[in-house]
Amino acid sequence: MTTPDVGTDDEAGVTVRCQDNASVGVTFRDRFSLDADSVHYAVELHAPGLTARVDEVVAWVWDSELAVFLEGLAADYRGWDGERKWQNDDRDLAVSAVFRSGGHVGLTWTLRPWTHAAGGWSASVTTWLEAGEQMAALAADVRVFLAEG
DSSP: OOOOOOOOOSOOOOOESSSTTTTOOOEEEEOOOOTTTTTEEEEEETTEEEEEEEEEEEETTTTTOOOHHHHHHHHHTTTTSSSEEOOTTTSSSEEEEEEETTEEEEEEEEOOOOOOSSTTEEEEEEEEEEHHHHHHHHHHHHHHHHHHH
16 A cells, blocks of 8 residues: 655655555655745656656646645545546646546646647656545645645
């Protein structure tokens, strides 16, 4: 069973690993704030043969928060039909969620920096977590990470 880790290195961060394959995961780290209106942080995706990082994902105070999205998924631990989606205002981080029988949530994390630039790129990984406690722990860890100051 894999759960999100907080502060896995010397610096504060959140890492979530796929319960089906622990070499697949997402890490949030290097959080900083330039003003009261935003939080900046890095997101890294990792899987066998893949490492991708966006250094400055921005969460604006008026954004639909990632933590709120994850908390909603955790609250619906009995499941839902279809796919649920979230993306930050700049569209360089997106998450889609599906529910699988047996009480598991698949989160597909997509990084897509420079969405309007020629030569842009995107990368995605999917992490599977238990719909109840693991999702609730991830939501809480992300909320704390984004609120630290």
